[in-house]
Amino acid sequence: MFSKATEYALRATIYIAQKSSVEKKLSLSEIAQAIDSPPSFTAKILQLLTKDNCVIHSLRGPNGGFYMTEKNKQLPLKKILEAVNENDLFEKCILGLKKCSETKPCPLHFQYKPIKQELIHLFQTNTIQELSEKADNESLFINNAL
Amino acid sequence: MFSKATEYALRATIYIAQKSSVEKKLSLSEIAQAIDSPPSFTAKILQLLTKDNCVIHSLRGPNGGFYMTEKNKQLPLKKILEAVNENDLFEKCILGLKKCSETKPCPLHFQYKPIKQELIHLFQTNTIQELSEKADNESLFINNAL
DNA sequence: CTAATTAAAGGTATTTTTGTCTTTAATTAT
DNA sequence: ATAATTAAAGACAAAAATACCTTTAATTAG
Numbered sequence: 001m002f003s004k005a006t007e008y009a010l011r012a013t014i015y016i017a018q019k020s021s022v023e024k025k026l027s028l029s030e031i032a033q034a035i036d037s038p039p040s041f042t043a044k045i046l047q048l049l050t051k052d053n054c055v056i057h058s059l060r061g062p063n064g065g066f067y068m069t070e071k072n073k074q075l076p077l078k079k080i081l082e083a084v085n086e087n088d089l090f091e092k093c094i095l096g097l098k099k100c101s102e103t104k105p106c107p108l109h110f111q112y113k114p115i116k117q118e119l120i121h122l123f124q125t126n127t128i129q130e131l132s133e134k135a136d137n138e139s140l141f142i143n144n145a146l
Numbered sequence: 147m148f149s150k151a152t153e154y155a156l157r158a159t160i161y162i163a164q165k166s167s168v169e170k171k172l173s174l175s176e177i178a179q180a181i182d183s184p185p186s187f188t189a190k191i192l193q194l195l196t197k198d199n200c201v202i203h204s205l206r207g208p209n210g211g212f213y214m215t216e217k218n219k220q221l222p223l224k225k226i227l228e229a230v231n232e233n234d235l236f237e238k239c240i241l242g243l244k245k246c247s248e249t250k251p252c253p254l255h256f257q258y259k260p261i262k263q264e265l266i267h268l269f270q271t272n273t274i275q276e277l278s279e280k281a282d283n284e285s286l287f288i289n290n291a292l
Numbered sequence: 293c294t295a296a297t298t299a300a301a302g303g304t305a306t307t308t309t310t311g312t313c314t315t316t317a318a319t320t321a322t
Numbered sequence: 323a324t325a326a327t328t329a330a331a332g333a334c335a336a337a338a339a340t341a342c343c344t345t346t347a348a349t350t351a352g
Contacts, residue, residue, distance in 0.1 A: 001147065001235065004171055004340065007242035014253060028299070040342050047300065060299045061349025089147065096153035097289075107160060107280035118261050125259070134253040150310065174329070187311050193330065206329045207319025 002086065009045050009084045010077070011035040016066055017073045017132035025065030036048055048082045055128075073129040081123060090119045148232065155191050155230045156223070157181040157289075162202055162212055163219045163278035171211030182289050195229045201274075219275040227269060236265045 002010070015034050020026050028046065032039040046066055049055040055075060058066050081087040093100035093109070093117075100106040147155070151229070161180050166172050174192065178185040192212055195201040201221060204212050227233040239246035246252045248281075 001238065001240055002242065004242065010241055011243075025298095027297095038341055041340060043299075044301095044341095050299090058299060058347075060297085060347070062297045062351065064298045064349065066299085092147065094147055095156055096148065096150065097157075107277040108268075108272075111272070115261060115264050115268065118264070121259065122254075122257055126254075131253040151339085171328095173327095184311055186313070189329075190311090190331095195296065196329090204329060205319075206317070206327085208327045210319065210328045 003084075005041075005045055006036065006081065006084050006086045008037045008042055009049060009080050011037070012042060012046060013049060013080050013128055014132050014135055017068050017128045018135055020065075020067040022067060022069055023066040025059060025063065027065045031066065035108075045084065048085075049080070051083065055079050055083050069126075073132070074127050076092070077123040077126050077128060077131065078120075080128070090116050090123075099128060148235070149230075151187075151191055152227065152230050152232045154181065154183045154188055157183070157224050158188060158192060159195060159201060159214075159226050159274055160278050160281055163214050163274045164281055166211075166213040168213060168215055171205060171209065171213040179210065180289055191230065194231075195226070201213045201225050201229050210272060213270065214274075219278070220273050223269040223272050223274060223277065224266075226274070236262050236269075 012031050012035055015031055016026060019034075028039055028043055031037075031046070035042075046056065046058070050058045050066070055072060056066050056068050057072070058064070058110045078087065091145070093106055095106045095108060095113045097106050100109055102109075157175050158181055162172060163179060166291070172183055174189055175239060177183075177192070178188045181188075192204070196212070198203045201211050201218060202214050203218070216249065224233065227235070239252055240258045241252045242286055243252050248255075256289075
């Protein structure tokens with residue numbers, strides 16, 4: 001479904017939302033370990049997420065790291081997809097046809113349409129905060145450990 | 147969403163269902179041109195689809211080519227995904243977590259679940275025949291031409 | 293001010309996916 | 323039988339995704 005980059009972006013952001021604040025920043029190594037991702041590759045993805053301070057913030061130096069403001073945490077999940085340039089995933093034709101549209105539909109177009117819209121809805125309506133709260137509770141998790 | 151290989155597999159199969167029969171076989175070059183895919187790469191994918199004569203049939207030599215029996219055309223789209231080993235796509239966790247399950251769900255698990263099931267349903271209930279009939283009609287198409 | 297710490301930036305390496313090309317085998321028409 | 327035609331098989335190449343590593347810049351603690 002998603003690329004590894006996008007999966008790491010989603011997991012990392014949920015983790016940062018859950019554990020960080022303006023006062024408490026998280027290091028790259030903590031994040032990568034928590035979400036079970038390769039540190040250096042994760043660094044690249046976190047950089048994308050900090051572009052324009054859009055989704056997460058970062059600060060260099062001792063006690064620096066990655067963090068989110070309360071405002072950031074209110075952003076929809078869609079913002080994460082935008083940051084890693086995978087926002088158009090759900091807009092694409094499921095058969096990979098460039099010209100597929102309402103007026104020139106592929107054979108699956110109208111059956112895929114409602115599903116596509118549910119996916120878009122899912123990422124538009126859920127805030128990062130909401131997801132991180134779920135990850136707090138019970139058996140919900142975001143790492144890959146046994 | 148899908149890999150190029152899977153997109154080509156779906157488009158090629160729909161085309162073969164639409165245009166071929168036991169009496170009328172289609173050459174690789176015709177198929178690749180019709181669905182706008184690289185011929186040699188498409189050959190590899192068609193080979194997968196002919197394994198065990200599962201989805202399509204092929205015959206070498208003059209007037210040979212690829213074709214489907216009426217029985218083949220009654221198969222669900224899912225068979226195509228199985229042939230190209232992308233059948234488990236919809237089973238996977240949307241966050242890429244190996245251990246995500248009903249009892250150990252990721253934060254998106256229960257929201258993604260119904261969507262996942264609609265996708266599975268879509269590929270299980272639609273036969274190749276049904277899709278190719280849609281591609282026959284009106285403005286429905288399966289190539290990438292203008 | 294200096295040293296330590298941390299992310300940013302950029303290059304490199306590996307793996308996977310996608311795409312191409314050549315040779316072989318099967319089939320058919322003559 | 324022979325030549326032509328077609329897919330199968332397998333080697334090879336290019337591109338993209340993933341992963342790693344080194345240097346630089348920013349920040350802070352002392």
